[in-house]
Amino acid sequence: MNLVSPTPAPAILYCHCRYAQVVPPEVKSAVLEQLCASGLPFEAVPDLCELSARRDPSLQRLAAAGPVKIAACFPRAVKWLFAAAGAPLSAASTEVLNMRVQTAAEVATGLLSAPLTPNLPAGKAVPADAPKPATPDASTET
Amino acid sequence: MALTDIPLRVVLYEGEGATVLDSVERLQSVRDLLEAGFGVTRAGAARPVAPADQSPLLVLGRWEGAVPAGEVAGTRLHWGALGEVPAVQQAESARTQVSAPAPGAWKPWFPVIDYDRCTNCMQCLSFCLFGVYGVDESKKIQVQNNDQCKTNCPACSRVCPEAAILFPKYKAGPINGDLVSDSDLNREKMKIDISALLGGDVYSMLRTRSDRAKSRFSKERDSDKALAERQKCLIKLSELAADIPPEVLMSLPSPEEIARKAEAASARAAALTGRGSPATT
Numbered sequence A: 001m002n003l004v005s006p007t008p009a010p011a012i013l014y015c016h017c018r019y020a021q022v023v024p025p026e027v028k029s030a031v032l033e034q035l036c037a038s039g040l041p042f043e044a045v046p047d048l049c050e051l052s053a054r055r056d057p058s059l060q061r062l063a064a065a066g067p068v069k070i071a072a073c074f075p076r077a078v079k080w081l082f083a084a085a086g087a088p089l090s091a092a093s094t095e096v097l098n099m100r101v102q103t104a105a106e107v108a109t110g111l112l113s114a115p116l117t118p119n120l121p122a123g124k125a126v127p128a129d130a131p132k133p134a135t136p137d138a139s140t141e142t
Numbered sequence B: 001m002a003l004t005d006i007p008l009r010v011v012l013y014e015g016e017g018a019t020v021l022d023s024v025e026r027l028q029s030v031r032d033l034l035e036a037g038f039g040v041t042r043a044g045a046a047r048p049v050a051p052a053d054q055s056p057l058l059v060l061g062r063w064e065g066a067v068p069a070g071e072v073a074g075t076r077l078h079w080g081a082l083g084e085v086p087a088v089q090q091a092e093s094a095r096t097q098v099s100a101p102a103p104g105a106w107k108p109w110f111p112v113i114d115y116d117r118c119t120n121c122m123q124c125l126s127f128c129l130f131g132v133y134g135v136d137e138s139k140k141i142q143v144q145n146n147d148q149c150k151t152n153c154p155a156c157s158r159v160c161p162e163a164a165i166l167f168p169k170y171k172a173g174p175i176n177g178d179l180v181s182d183s184d185l186n187r188e189k190m191k192i193d194i195s196a197l198l199g200g201d202v203y204s205m206l207r208t209r210s211d212r213a214k215s216r217f218s219k220e221r222d223s224d225k226a227l228a229e230r231q232k233c234l235i236k237l238s239e240l241a242a243d244i245p246p247e248v249l250m251s252l253p254s255p256e257e258i259a260r261k262a263e264a265a266s267a268r269a270a271a272l273t274g275r276g277s278p279a280t281t
């Protein structure tokens, strides 16, 4: 089974924002429905914030895999969530669709059919922006 | 179980050797798994998806023959068939077998630093009571203990003079990651002066961190005046930021505690590198 394709089409990442009510449920539900109906391969994560908190390696591989479209929330938040996981996104080849403020139709179109329009805020994120593991005594420091 | 343990990911396989699902079944499976807290990769040849690597994986499909078995190097792989047993039940069973973290076993509230804006002033580290912040070996501010953050407390983002601290799940901008405007920076609520709040020129002391500065700080501090300033600022803070939990407002650190926290953070950073204390440079 080959899980990686050499094609240049952008990868698609959908965030379900499972642990908060900040993304309108009707928007994420409609976007997910259209994503599943598209027949395209995609990544769907319950909560991108969780993957960032866990420094999940799938973020690093996704960030390194080339162009990517992400349906989540504010581009600035997504940029620094990835950076915090040691997985800086490429400003030139990342588009974030914002389900907090865009309509489901806008997000689905941007995700599935429109050309990728890079929109991360200016400034560079580098792996050094990621937090280092805490030192053993840190948890006792309040 | 550590926060950095990697959750189980489910691969919905519809390629060679398996049936392509209809969109209703696909949506049902994906939605159920997401709601249960499992990530899903719908694999296929048309676009890249994150490769397996270290994530424990459960590959589900409507197989044309027997359910596959076997291993992929470097992965913890399980196989299952869609249909008889619900996808979520299979995922939960696989998760238990590989000892992956349970869905929800993390705290969905923690700060994220926007380093495009951060000036490394250390106000957040000094302010936070819960040890969320630290510094690395180059004295750069870091979020190090996500899980110690006080749920729904955005206080550190309000004391950051650069609006550089995000809480992606916060209700309003710019703390939620919306763009920061000049008016945000000028707004009263973004300008809570922690130095005044804590009663003295604490931050210049923390920046220089010399013995001389420390001693001058101790001598010149007028405790009654500092207390009055602090009380005034606490009232202001509670008026402007009604979402800061009362226990945080009531137990803000004293200047001495701040100095101790900053010294401890520097000592930790120095211990990491085996160099001398960066606090004294």
Ligand code: SF4
Residues within 6 Å of the ligand: A015, A016, A017, A018, A019, A020, A022, A023, A046, A047, A048, A049, A050, A072, A073, A074, A077, A078, A081, B168, B169
């Ligand atoms: S990245 Fe945004 S949309 Fe996704 S879980 Fe975090 S706050 Fe929600």
Ligand code: SF4
Residues within 6 Å of the ligand: B113, B117, B118, B119, B120, B121, B122, B123, B124, B125, B141, B159, B160, B161, B162, B163, B164, B165
């Ligand atoms: S208070 Fe803001 S600018 Fe200062 S170190 Fe913390 S995040 Fe950076």
